[in-house]
Amino acid sequence: MKKFLKITTIMGLIITMVNCNNDDEPINEVPTPVNQKPNAFNLLSINNNAVFAAVKPTLKWETATDPDGDAVEYFLRLDESPTPTTLVKGNMTTTSYKLEDRLSLDKKYYWQVAAKDSKGNTTKSDEIFSFTTRNLNFNNTPVTSNAAFTARNSHTSTVYDNKMWVIGGHDGNERRDVWYSTDGVAWFSATAGAAFSARNYHATTVFDSKMWVIGGLNGSALNDVWYSIDGVGWWPASTSASFSPRFGHTAVTFKNRMWVIGGDDGSIKNDVWYSPDGITWIEATANAAFSGRAYHTTVVFDGKLWVIGGNGGGLDYKNDVWFSEDGVTWTQATSNANFSERAHHTTAVFDNKLWVFGGYNGSSNYKNDAWYSEDGITWLEATSLTPFSGRYGLTSATFDNKIWVIGGYDGAYKNDVWVMN
Structure with a gap:
């Protein structure tokens, strides 16, 4: 009986030592996937280097798909610098925007769009486009050729x-x-x-x-x-x-x-x-x-x-x-x-x-x-x-x-x- 207890005790010690050794070994965890930024996309219109553009143009660009299926928002920057920094409109979910504020006449502007996913990763449009606005429009006919007041000058x-x-x-x-x-x-x-x-x-x-x-x-x-x-x-x-x-x-x-x-x-x-x-x-x-x-x-x-x-x-x-x-x-x-x-x-x-x-x-x-x-x-x-x-x-x-x-x-x-x- 004493011999059996001795053998049992020795076996228990061996098992305990093995378990302790197993605890010291690293656990192989599955790595978390790196979130990817939205895919590349292009500007569409107004065409690059366009002239006689409207002073409130509608700008359009391609959809920027996200490899991870994250939601994407767009940020439009436009100004007179070849590398525009002025944010005109952000947090857009559509791929076009009509400017609300009138641009100056006969002026060259540059624009670029950035696509940002819900994790904060950003992709800018491949190109920066430019356009030049039209000059003053002259109507070919008067709004009236014979106003109610008498014809005159030096008024x-x-x-x-x-x-x-x-x-x-x-x-x-x-x-x-x-x-x-x-x-x-x-x-x-x-x-x-x-x-x-x-x-x-x-x-x-x-x-x-x-x-x-x-x-x-x-x-x-x-x-x-x-x-x-x-x-x-x-x-x-x-x-x-x-x-x-x-x-x-x-x-x-x-x-x-x-x-x-x-x-x-x-x-x-x-x-x-x-x-x-x-x-x-x-x-x-x-x-x-x-x-x-x-x-x-x-x-x-x-x-x-x-x-x-x-x-x-x-x-x-x-x-x-x-x-x-x-x-x-x-x-x-x-x-x-x-x-x-x-x-x-x-x-x-x-x-x-x-x-x-x-x-x-x-x-x-x-x-x-x-x-x-x-x-x-x-x-x-x-x-x-x-x-x-x-x-x-x-x-x-x-x-x-x-x-x-x-x-x-x-x-x-x-x-x-x-x-x-």
Whole structure:
């Protein structure tokens, strides 16, 4: 019996030692598969190097399949860099996207799409595509060839209260009527006889939630200042402002002030005036760096005042461009822009560019070319021949993301309205 117990004990020790040795051996585990990124895919359209592309294009690409069956989302990057980094839209599950924000005209863009699976692995499209957007579209026919207001030139146009407005001008006689439109087609009379006297070659701006009419010509030069909150009732802020009576001047709103620049008071002016209220007018400079001029244009662009072209008297037509950050110090952007010398033209700010249309330079040929610039220095011709007739004394307005050209004189007074986008 003792012998049996001894043998049993020895066997137990052996089994225990074997089991301990087995515990020291590694366990062969099945490795976890490495998650794979989505498969390669291609961009489809807009075609690479496309031109005349829409400013709100639809971009398309192939489906990026995932080897592991993971869900895939797409991320679209687009900008002006050859390696675009600006995220336009992310977390998309579709393979196309129509841009919501309008792109600039005549600009080259680059785009690429990245496919990202639910584990965070990413594959970028094999290529980066580029395209160039179209330039300004000119409709071949006017939105109206015969607006409700009489045919005229040397009027003013502005945008106020979500409407376009036409004020005064000359149709064979000076006018003091005020018209408005929400679509450029249907025009309504706010008043046939505003409280201010009939006039042309006046200036208009919007300031302090009001429309303002400043100076002009009615047999003699004027320096009165009027305002309205509705286009119907007009009130005098000043019957005789501090600046001399004048016409062919310009007015704009800049840095919470109204500004009056240049014009003709019997001599051609290059003074600059401003007002915080339309009543008190302060001379910023009596003699700006640019030469005296009338029938020029002034706009606010890129945080600066810009003066473009005009007439210095007689046949002294100009195509220089000047800018100022304070109305006192003026810098010449160019002494000789690519467009020809002119006055009685119109200038619009649209698509982060300056646009110049039409005008007159003393010849019998009225102009209907269109030019644009991103910096006031380099000017490019959008077209040498717009669909509307050559004319001067026309006006323009930027409204509803379009440029509108209104009236003018082409040998006859005009009351047509044209739109460009």
